Amino acid sequence: MTSSRSERVPFALGAYFTGSAVNGDAWRAPEEDIDADLEFSRYRSYIATLEKGRFDAVFFYDNVLPVPDPAAVARTPSLSRWDTFTLLAALAVTSSYIGLIGTASTTFNEPYNLARRVASLDRLSGGRAGWNVVTATGGGENFNLLSHVDHALRYERAHEFVDVVKGLWNSLEPEAFIRDRESGVWLDPARVHPLNHVGKFFRVAGPLNAPPPIQRLPVLAQAGASGAGKELAARIGEVIYTAEYDIKAGQTYRADILDRAIRYGRDDRHIRILPGLAPIVGRTESEAREKFERYLSYLDKAEVLNAISSYSSLGIDLARWPETLPIELGEVSETNSHKSRQSLIVDWIRKTRPTVNDVLRTFTRGGHRILVGTPSSIVDEMEEWYYSGAADGFNIMFTSSPSGVHDFVELVAPELQRRRLTRATYESRNLRENLRIPST
Ligand SMILES: Cc1cc2nc3c(=O)[nH]c(=O)nc-3n(C[C@H](O)[C@H](O)[C@H](O)COP(=O)(O)O)c2cc1C
Known part of the structure; x- marks a missing residue:
């Protein structure tokens, strides 16, 4: 498998957020928000700004970990955060074009509830929902267990979980709903397909009692990086998040995923690999470096x-x-x-x-690449990764909100558009269509 760029795969731009909108310690800077976990208006404004920057999607990180260390809880703004899909449902009605990707684990959920939640978000947002499929980095202690579920077992469950969710989304043909007042026929049962799934982890009859998703299959994101994680990403991931700190590692990871994907009948048309990137942008190099030093001083x-x-x-x-x-x-x-x-x-x-x-x-950004520079030096590097097959785009991790978001959209986004990496206007209100990923 070659890791070089094929012409047909467009560059994708994603934004990374948490339910508290805080990354690292830059929140201590006086110009940053410290109440996004309480004030929905903050997120409404970040997402409106991202739409101006023509982002394909915003992705919300989430976990359900116990936090046993009081010292960490005291200094890390992560304990109070929005429930991801509740927040996304609100954003669905305050935004128009950007994709809304939420994280939910296959370890601590049931496929039926999850399929219904994401289908509802897809309808509310006019076809912009995505689900970041994680097996979770921990959290058993909050779900009747003494510790985390074994790594191999949780990946095995994840495969079956996703199959059930996709089966449920496919259980309703949109044309099934006749809604004919005259005849009194609401539904054509021939177009409703019960699932009757019986597997190792799940027994699910179906069909799903939710509005049929506008995208038919909402977009699946994944971030697999261990052997088992990459296998899941290659089999079902459409947007794949990864942490790579150099271009070689990016090329190796992308080639590995695409090699594995072939075995599942998939290729680079179906997959957008987005390494995390934390840009610290200044109008000049020295302004950017000063900003970075200031952020470090808050650590x-x-x-x-x-x-x-x-x-x-x-x-x-x-x-x-x-x-x-x-x-x-x-x-x-x-x-x-x-x-x-x-x-x-x-x-x-x-x-x-x-x-x-x-x-x-x-x-400081959890292993994601920190890039300190001007709009043009930052886009040079993004371009190099893209054209050398190390990335299909990037998942942007802002150092702070709102200034990190504004800096990127005011300074870097126009440069991305000028070089035709990103769009000038959205083509569609549908995430799958904007990403140009076929539904399989
Ligand atoms: C950008 C990015 C975002 C991630 N988001 C989450 C998340 O929201 N929740 C979570 O439990 N794990 C998250 N992960 C971790 C992955 O889901 C996955 O556990 C990890 O990348 C691979 O795990 P593995 O090495 O055990 O396969 C994320 C990873 C990356 C690179």
Whole structure:
């Protein structure tokens, strides 16, 4: 399989948000919002700005993790956040064109409820719904379990879960609803298809009692990066999020996913791979660098190092590592949580032998690439990744809201349009059509 760009795949632009609209510590800057978890108007305004920047979709990260460490809860604005699909339902009526992709895990949900929720969002938004399929990085403690479900088992469940959801979306032909007052016939039963699914994890009769999705199949996003994760992404992922910090790693990941996809009868027409990118943009290089230094000054170093050590399961707390010495990692035991992020960070530390300050400058965005520069230097790099087959677009992670969002839309988006990477106007109000991904 070649990793070079095929002409038919258009560049895709996604935005990343959390239900508290806060990323990292830049919220401490006086110009940033600190109440988006309470005030819907904040999100309404961010999303309106993203539509001006002609983003294909906004994606909401979510998890249901217990947060056992009081020190982390005290300093990380993540505990109070909107329920993703409730927030998206509100955004569906305040926005017009942008795709609305919500995260829901296959480990702590049931396919019937989820299929219904996403179908309803699709109808409310006029065909703009997407579902980010995750197996969850943890959360068993909130769902009658003592710890997280085994990695292999949760991926096995995820495959069956998605099959059931797609089956339920297909259970209603839109033409089934005759709604004829004259004859009194509401529905043509011949166009309703019960599912009668019986599998290892689920027994689901169907059909779905929801409005038939306008896209027929709402867009499926995925972020698989372990072996099992990539297999799921290759089989069902249409928008695929990934964390790659250099172009080579991006090319390898994309080629790997496309190789695996062939076995499922899929190719690059069906898949948009979007690495995360955290741009820090200035009108000049020095303005951008000053901004980055200012954001770094807000970091609580010990807390961030402790968080990186814990989400990548390093087995040591980097907060205790001497500041001037290169980090040495001993044997690291494989995590049951986020396998790919663990190997990304462990491999990077072994290869570059960084100090803790290098880690802070590189991984404040969770392993996603931080790009500090002018609109033109940032778009140069995006273009290089796109044309060399390392990406089909990017998932933009704003350092802060609202300024990170405004900076991008005012400065970078016009440059993307000028180089014809993104659209000047939306072609459709339908996410699948805007992404130009066929429905399969
Ligand atoms: C950009 C991005 C967003 C993600 N969003 C979520 C999320 O919202 N919730 C979640 O539980 N996991 C999320 N993940 C993690 C993935 O779903 C997945 O667990 C991980 O990438 C691969 O896990 P694995 O290495 O165990 O396969 C995200 C990963 C990436 C790269």
